[in-house]
Every structure is written in structure tokens, then in C-alpha cells.
Amino acid sequence: MFFYSMRYIYLIGSLTFYILMLLIAAFVSPGEVYSDSTKKILYKGRANKRSVANRTVNESLPFGKKYALLIGVQNFKISASNQLKALPQLNNDLDELEKILNNIGYKVDKLDVRAEKKPTRKEIIERIRSYKKSNYNIFLIYYTGHGIENYLCAYDYDPDPVLSLSSRALNVSYFFSAVEELSHVKQKILILDTCHSGSAIKGGDAEINFESLSKGGSFSLFTSCQSNEQSYVNEQENMSYFTQYLVKGLEGEADGSIDGKPDCFIELQELHKYVSSKVSEEVKKRGRTQNPNLTLCIKSGKPTLAKIKSDKCKEASDDAMSTDVSSEIKKLDDKIELLIDYIKNSKPKENNGDKDEIESLKKQLDNLRVEFEKIKQQKVFIENDKNTKHIESKIKQIKEVLVDIKTPEERDVYLGKHKGRDITMTFVEIPSGKIKIKGQSSTISKFWMGKYEVTQEQWLAVMGENPSAFKDCAECDRHPVENVSWNDVQVFLNRLNGADDDFRVPTGCESGKNVFQPSVRYRLPEEIEWMYAACGGKAITSTYYWGDDPDIGCQYANVGDEEARSKETIHKRLKIHNCNDGYAQTAPVDMFKSNSFGLHNMFGNVGEWVRDCESCLKEECMKHIIMGGSWMDGPMGTVLFKERPSTCSPIRGKSNVGFRILRATP
Known part of the structure; x- marks a missing residue:
């Protein structure tokens, strides 16, 4: 009897709760x-x-x-x-x-x-x-x-x-x-x-x-x-x-x-x-x-x-979307005055002092322009309206204050011609800063880094031939060049620097001080410079640059995934990212999201040669370091920091390894 009584109590209670929820939903x-x-x-x-x-x-x-x-x-x-x-x-x-x-x-x-x-x-x-x-x-x-x-x-x-x-x-x-x-x-x-x-x-x-x-x-x-x-x-x-x-x-x-x-x-x-x-x-x-x-x-x-x-x-007035314009003008004017006061009284530092703040100020200015255009479109203004001229002068004033503030920028460098077109390479200014790895802090001076991995058309413009394994596709000109050895890359750099093809750059194995000659303007980044650029100048706080979940990596990088597994371009036993980025091999260099410095594909697509040597033998480097993981790498190969980075002989090229260039600050 006790069991049946409890059962009835439960049913009555459930019914009461259901009715209560219906009443709430009605209101x-x-x-x-x-x-x-x-x-x-x-x-x-x-x-x-x-x-x-x-x-x-x-x-x-x-x-x-x-x-x-x-x-x-x-x-x-x-x-x-x-x-x-x-x-x-x-x-x-x-x-x-x-x-x-x-x-x-x-x-x-x-x-x-x-x-x-x-x-x-x-x-x-x-x-x-x-x-x-x-x-x-x-x-x-x-x-x-x-x-x-x-x-x-x-x-x-x-x-x-x-x-x-x-x-x-x-x-x-x-x-x-x-x-x-x-x-x-x-x-x-x-x-x-x-x-x-x-x-x-x-x-x-x-x-x-x-x-x-x-x-x-x-x-x-x-x-x-x-x-x-x-x-x-x-x-x-x-x-x-x-x-x-x-x-x-x-x-x-x-x-x-x-x-x-x-x-x-x-x-x-x-x-x-x-x-x-x-x-x-x-x-x-x-x-x-x-x-x-x-x-x-x-x-x-x-x-x-x-x-x-x-x-x-046809005769419907746009006033259906209008608000009190005089009130909107007053609000906008107040916002502009606040922004002008802030910029004048606490002008951001020169160069890269606070990139985020400068970008925020520019964004605020853009938002004010949008707000102004919105008010103008209500057709309450006429072209010579004093309110219009007042706001336009204020916005011009902000623009003049901001124009002198230096921000990280991009520069294009001419490489040559390919298929009758001028081929350039875009470099992004990387501000100076610090990076901490294994508890050791390093200071990085300002430099310029290639916004993208070096493409096949850029390689062809300089070298005249394409060694890539994946070059038979409609858009392969925009894919990264790969299958190039570390030594091949040095010839490419020598030509950019106007040096002889056999000019030798220090590798770290030579006796004496390891420095670059002043004439070397274009080079591979050092491992620490590459890490700083890849992390966007921020501390390493996650496993991957997109976070800790390997299976959302396909939204951010071209990695070893289900697409590569289905096309059998990677070993069937390799652990993959459980997602699909749409590419079984290399992808166009601008296809995935950039990091906070504006650099694309620092992880995935192709691994990237750096200058550093991992092992020396009699002043000769036997293995150079490769950073970033590639289209064939699973979760272990695309982590932000590896205790033991990938390496390869300087005379060997691989279909999943390319490079990007560092340009010394003038």
C-alpha cells in the first residue's frame, strides 16, 4: 500500500509541476x-x-x-x-x-x-x-x-x-x-x-x-x-x-x-x-x-x-525608421568629445607601445562614422546642415590626431615576374617584446615576418623552377612551396639578398661568434623568433594556439584530419584531429585564420624551416629544426611547444615542409 500511495503522490506532484510550467509559458x-x-x-x-x-x-x-x-x-x-x-x-x-x-x-x-x-x-x-x-x-x-x-x-x-x-x-x-x-x-x-x-x-x-x-x-x-x-x-x-x-x-x-x-x-x-x-x-x-x-x-x-x-x-516616409535626430546628434557629439579628450590627454606610446589600444581607438572612430552615417540617412539632414558640418569637423579632428600614431604595418617586396604578373611578398611588422619558454625569458627585438608561407609562384619568380610535390592543381600558385631543403632555401635567400648562390650563412656550428653579416637582410627566423611570432607575442597558456581541444583545429589550420585519412594521404595508424578542414594535402596560404600579429598558417599546412641547428658535427650542421606542424600532423605535431622539435637534414626536402622569411628591420 505504501508503494502505491507514493506512486500517486508522485503522479499528482508531476501533474501540478506540468500545469505550473504551462502557466509560466503563457506569460x-x-x-x-x-x-x-x-x-x-x-x-x-x-x-x-x-x-x-x-x-x-x-x-x-x-x-x-x-x-x-x-x-x-x-x-x-x-x-x-x-x-x-x-x-x-x-x-x-x-x-x-x-x-x-x-x-x-x-x-x-x-x-x-x-x-x-x-x-x-x-x-x-x-x-x-x-x-x-x-x-x-x-x-x-x-x-x-x-x-x-x-x-x-x-x-x-x-x-x-x-x-x-x-x-x-x-x-x-x-x-x-x-x-x-x-x-x-x-x-x-x-x-x-x-x-x-x-x-x-x-x-x-x-x-x-x-x-x-x-x-x-x-x-x-x-x-x-x-x-x-x-x-x-x-x-x-x-x-x-x-x-x-x-x-x-x-x-x-x-x-x-x-x-x-x-x-x-x-x-x-x-x-x-x-x-x-x-x-x-x-x-x-x-x-x-x-x-x-x-x-x-x-x-x-x-x-x-x-x-x-x-x-x-512609394510615398512611405523614411521617418518610420527615424528617431529624435537632435537627441542623437547630442549623444554623438558627447562621444566624440570624450574620444578627443582621451587621445589628447593620454596619447598612446609611439611605435608598438599599445597596439590593441591604437586599434581600439581606430575602431571607435569607425563606429562613430557609422553612427553619423546612420543619422544622415534618416533624411532629416540637408547637405549644408550646420549639425552635419559640426560632426564632420569633429571626426576629421580625431583622424588628424590618430594619423601621427605609428602602428604595426605591412610592406610588399617585389620578387620578380611569373606568368606575366608582378610577384610580391608581404611582410608584417612584429613589435619587440618578451617570450618565456621553459621558465626562461627572452627579449625579442622588432623585425618583419612573412605574412604567409612562401608560395610556389614566389619561388618560381626567384628560382625559375618548382620542386613542389603538390603543384598540379588550379590554384597551386597560392599553395606553399614544399619539398625544398634547408640548403635550397639558402640559395633563394641569397638571391633576395643579392649574394652569390654559394654564399654561406652561419648555422651555429662554426667556431667563433655566431652573427649575421650586416648585408644579410632576408633570412630564416631563429626558433625563439618564430615562437614569439607564432604566439602573437603572448604567453603560452594552451596546448594549441586555438585552445586545448585538438578536434576544432580544422577551423584554424590545415592539419592531419579526416579528409587526409579518407584520401589516404597520411598513414592509417596516425592519430588525427577528428575534424575535416577540406584539404588532404597543402592549402592556399591565406585560407585559414591569422593570429593576433596577422600571420597565417604558423601552425599546419607545412612545417617551416628555421635557422637553428639541432646537431653539429665538425662545424657542420647535420639537422636543422622545423617548426609548426603540417597538413599530415595529428594532435602531437601541432602543439604550441614541443620538448623535442622536428628536425631534418639540410640537404633533404619533404612534401610537408616549407618556410617563411624574416626581414631585418631597416
Whole structure:
């Protein structure tokens, strides 16, 4: 009896708790996180959920430049199973969306199987990254095709079930990582029309860095369905339901869907409300479920896609987006005065005294310019307005104060010609500082370091022939030169220095003081200089330069991974990074993220020769040190600090070893 009594008590308690939760849900907006201090909203919503409370952030970003990248994978290079059939309606989806986006002022780029360049995993990521220096107000990426869990099935999807999914499909974490690099874009909008697209919010192999994705404005993820749902096709319209109503919403039908008050502007939350309700309703008629989902992370502004182009909106005033301009001018003026006072009263040190502070000041100036342009776009100003001239003079004043502050810079050095083009090498100024290794602190003087590993086209411009093992690809000119010995590198450097090919540089094995002649301007870095540059001048506090988890390394470097394992370019017994960077061998030198000094691929891609000798025999160096790990190295080979670094004979070249150059300070 006691057992049954406890059972009834438990059931009654559970039922009470459930009813209480329902009551709370009726009054609290789910999935909403808001902080006045950071002005950040993280919002996840369906159509049947109440929207973000009363538009907490009521300011809209000015439209400015609007860009859209439309990616469609209608079919695969290798025919897939019956479960992943071709999707011919995608042509309609892409074309109709392109029409409406063009109509509302977007510049549109398309990547689909009808084009010469196919939407492979590698091409998708490279296409997104190609816009990383673009300064758009809105950058919309639309992807449609098949989706499996946290993966997108690109054109080169491999249906072989024996292979791991990560080596066959595109993990969404790489997609997010590429989008994260669009740091100059104010509104980043990612729209996924695939089955199970809602699972993208989990981030795949790596947790989504919303803070970085929303840098400068906002990041939005709009998915066609939840993680356990499919994305259905309207056979009559020959379009997916999601994209069909996405197009209709952008045509104007979504305007006012939240508060019933059309204002001739399409906000993303309005579009979500409209699309979600229409799709859910239509699919439900067919006995299915499909609930589009929207996730927002907003630092400033309210994601607004465009002004509607229709007869009823021709006379609509931009005042719908205006705020009290005189108040905004006063706030902006106060901010500018504070910045001017700070710079004048505590001018940053010359040279590299505080690089971060200088960059922060320049960023603040850029933000003030953006804020000023935003106010001007409200059309309350006229060109000769005294307020306009006042703010412009203040911004000019800040610029004049900052212009004299020296910051680390880049310089290009001419090498020669290749394929009729002038070939240069970019060097980055590395400021002086200290580095501590094995408890011993070393002071490093300022020098210049090659921003990238020496490429095959740079080697050809100087040497005239290419010894690389991996040189038969369309973009191999941008890949690092490899298969060069330490001695080969010295000939390359001698030619840059204007010396004879057989000029010998001290290796550390000679008797007497080990110094460079003053005439040697270009050389290999010493091991300690290389470590200082690789760590960005910071202390070694983690196992890898990206952190302690080896399996997110593919976002930061070209390492020994599942791609190399699947293509059998590395030994099957080698322990690998459990991720996929898209390259089985070398990659273009600018493909992965730079470190805090702006240097790319200090780890991964190819190991790099340094000047230091590891073992001597009668004043001859038998083995030189190699730093950084390569495309074939697993977790042990890509750590920040090795007790015993890799070495190799100076007369031997390897397909995973290249180099970068140090340029002495003039």
C-alpha cells in the first residue's frame, strides 16, 4: 500500500509541476535573453511563440550595401542513394529568390550545380571567405539542398556509408566559421532550407560563437524546419514551401505580421512570423509538420531586410525608421568629445607601445562614422546642415590626431615576374617584446615576418623552377612551396639578398661568434623568433594556439584530419584531429585564420624551416629544426611547444615542409 500511495503522490506532484510550467509559458517569452549592459538579444522563436518583447531594441540599421550569396545543391557529383534524390525544384527556389532580392536592391551571387564552379565543400567555404574584406550593411547567405543532422550535403557529397559523415559532407561548424570571418558586415543573415536544418543551432563539431558572429551588429540563423523535421516541397508550385513563402514575404506580404501595422519595411522577425505560420499551416494540411525557426543575436540595430517596392509604399516616409535626430546628434557629439579628450590627454606610446589600444581607438572612430552615417540617412539632414558640418569637423579632428600614431604595418617586396604578373611578398611588422619558454625569458627585438608561407609562384619568380610535390592543381600558385631543403632555401635567400648562390650563412656550428653579416637582410627566423611570432607575442597558456581541444583545429589550420585519412594521404595508424578542414594535402596560404600579429598558417599546412641547428658535427650542421606542424600532423605535431622539435637534414626536402622569411628591420 505504501508503494502505491507514493506512486500517486508522485503522479499528482508531476501533474501540478506540468500545469505550473504551462502557466509560466503563457506569460513569459521563451528563448529570450536580454541584457541592458550589452544590448544583446538572443532570441529563438517559432510562429506560435510570442516575439521578442515589444521590440526591445527599436533602432534599425541603415540599409547601405546589401549582398546575397545563394547556394544550391540540386544533385551530387556521385549519384546518392534513393534517400537523397535530386532536387530539381531548387532551380525555381534559387531563381525566384534571386528575382525578389534583385528587386529590393540586393547584389546577388549564385553558386549552384548549373555553374562552371560547383558547390563543393571547399568551394562553398572559399566563396564565403572571399567576401571577408567586404564592408556590407547586410550579407545574406541562403543555402538549399539536402541536410543530415549537423551536416550539409555539398556537390561532392560521398554516399559511401563506410566513410564517416564528417569526411563526406560539410559540417555546419565550418560554415559558421567562414561566416564569422565576415567581420566588416553589420547584419549577417544565414538562411538554411534543408531537412533537419534546425540542428544547425547546435553548431556541429564546435559550439557557435554568437559573440563573434554578431560582431558589429547582428547575426541571424533562419532555418526551414526543426532538427527532427523535414523540409517539404510544394509539387504544384515546384518550389519548397519554405522558399515559396520566403519570396512572398519579401514581396511585402510579411509587412506588419507581428503587430498588424505595416510600415513598408520587412524586418526579419516579421518575415519569420509570416513564413513560419504559412509553412506550418500548409504542411499540416498534408498531415506533416514543419516549423521554421529563427535565432537572433543582436548587439545593435533591429535586423531589417529592405524597404518594400510597391505602389502603396512609394510615398512611405523614411521617418518610420527615424528617431529624435537632435537627441542623437547630442549623444554623438558627447562621444566624440570624450574620444578627443582621451587621445589628447593620454596619447598612446609611439611605435608598438599599445597596439590593441591604437586599434581600439581606430575602431571607435569607425563606429562613430557609422553612427553619423546612420543619422544622415534618416533624411532629416540637408547637405549644408550646420549639425552635419559640426560632426564632420569633429571626426576629421580625431583622424588628424590618430594619423601621427605609428602602428604595426605591412610592406610588399617585389620578387620578380611569373606568368606575366608582378610577384610580391608581404611582410608584417612584429613589435619587440618578451617570450618565456621553459621558465626562461627572452627579449625579442622588432623585425618583419612573412605574412604567409612562401608560395610556389614566389619561388618560381626567384628560382625559375618548382620542386613542389603538390603543384598540379588550379590554384597551386597560392599553395606553399614544399619539398625544398634547408640548403635550397639558402640559395633563394641569397638571391633576395643579392649574394652569390654559394654564399654561406652561419648555422651555429662554426667556431667563433655566431652573427649575421650586416648585408644579410632576408633570412630564416631563429626558433625563439618564430615562437614569439607564432604566439602573437603572448604567453603560452594552451596546448594549441586555438585552445586545448585538438578536434576544432580544422577551423584554424590545415592539419592531419579526416579528409587526409579518407584520401589516404597520411598513414592509417596516425592519430588525427577528428575534424575535416577540406584539404588532404597543402592549402592556399591565406585560407585559414591569422593570429593576433596577422600571420597565417604558423601552425599546419607545412612545417617551416628555421635557422637553428639541432646537431653539429665538425662545424657542420647535420639537422636543422622545423617548426609548426603540417597538413599530415595529428594532435602531437601541432602543439604550441614541443620538448623535442622536428628536425631534418639540410640537404633533404619533404612534401610537408616549407618556410617563411624574416626581414631585418631597416
